[in-house]
Amino acid sequence: MSNASPSRGGALPLYHHLFEFLYRWGMLLTVVALIALFGVANENFLDPYNIINILRSIAIVTVIAIGVSISLSVGGFDLSVGSTASLANALVISFLVWYGMDTIQAIVLTLVICTLIGLFNAFLIVVLKIPDMLATLASLFVIQGVAMTYSFGGSITQNMVLPSGDMAEGVIPALFSALGQVPVIVFIMLVVTLVIQLYLSLTKHGRRMYAIGGNPEAARLAGIATARYRVLAYVISSLLAALGGILLASRIGSSQVNAGGGYLMDAVAAAYIGFSLAGSGKPNALGTLVGAVLLGVLQNGLVMMSVPYYAMDIIKGLVLALALAMTYIQKR
Template sequence: MNEVVSKQTNRGKGLRPVLGFLNDWGIVLAILALVLFFATTAPTFLQGTNLINILRSISIVTIIAIGLTVSLTVNGFDLSVGSTATLASSFVVSFFVWYSLPLGVSIGLALLLSLSVALVNILLIVWFKIPDLFATLATMFIVEGVAMTYTGGGSISAGMPRLDGTPTFGTIPEAFAKISQAPWIIVIMLVVVAVTHVFLSHTRHGRFLYIIGGNPEAARLTGIRVNRYRALAYLIAGLLAAVGGIL
């Protein structure tokens, strides 16, 4: 009996490295398997044009998901990132078309105004201690309604009058249109991924986020300002959601 138990224990110990490897790299292996499958079944899959189209199509979602990942490091979850992206998109185009603002001012204002969503989330979650899923679910619907009300329930295009009927003469700058095209949108995505990786894995502040997500009470006892870093995580999530919306 003892020999059977010993064998099972040794077998379990032998499987631990394999299970740990699959836990860390399982998603990457699955993606590589999919790439291999499509490369063998569709010869045109690995052509440069197709790969660029794939990277371009995932760029916006990747940037927003990176921000969501930062909120996950503190054991949180921001459901309002999609609505924040919608709000940022509505703001930046309206600044061009309705108010004829220059490129830098329009993007800067859109980012700043969209960050107000993150500030509301921080107030509800960090200050009032409302569970993040409930708080961000509420802000998701509220912000979506604000965006729809602001645009009149539709999209904004060049020559579209304001909601009160005032004619407009603003246009979308050519430089702004280019950032959503390859290769610029892909470059922006790669920069965001690289910077976030370095921040989370190779800086003290990124490590603090992981520590807070693992055990906030232990983090507090070691002197880490838990509320400040939780607020930072939601601020980054909101900022990257706004960037995705602008793109």
């Protein structure tokens, strides 16, 4: 009598169980291993001040990356989040220092304007049927150009000289400045993560978005309004990118040219790394947060070990490749 093979109901080999365990929890183990490694290599790494610095550094990336995850949940991809954050950065500071608005007015108006970006992306993708990546790539350039034009190609700061020759009289309120500081910025990051995670995993709308991302034709035949949910996904993505830009403005106290552009690749990496959390194989906010923590720990630890900044992207790329390999090999 021959031994039963796994395909015939026999026990799975040990290496399969090991692979399954690493697939589910490998990213968390990697984060723990990196923290231990950097903690041994540099005694200052585990200093509470440095841990706070890491959390502050990943907050903006996490918020923007969760927006990318929302677009991925419906099978799309939003490349415009970096330029949206740049535009929000310019808008909110200008409303404060050019027009003298208060914090609430400036934030609400910025979010409303950035909602139009999500609607523009949805128009290109849902109505004109342009592939998501190409549509949002075009949108990236448009929004970046709008941000540059609006800010006259320069920074926006308190007491700046306007193109008219007048002095900007508005100030950045203390309330607004507090948004980008610990603990408020970390609290905002955690609230966004929790709300989006609960939305995607526990509500019918979140499950419908996953269904669209898994098989849009089957979702349509099941009666799901696929176009409506795709529009919603891009609006939420733009709003979260705008929130990231607002937090960035609060953190640095000014608007810098293309300030949000540098967050795009880290946000995309965090979103894709998050696929492998607990073996979910799909976009999720908690996984995105852990992905951002992984990137933040990597970057902070490498800086402490005096690794040249131009070599860090190599390591980030390898980590992203490993996370994608773990996700897609499992799907085969």
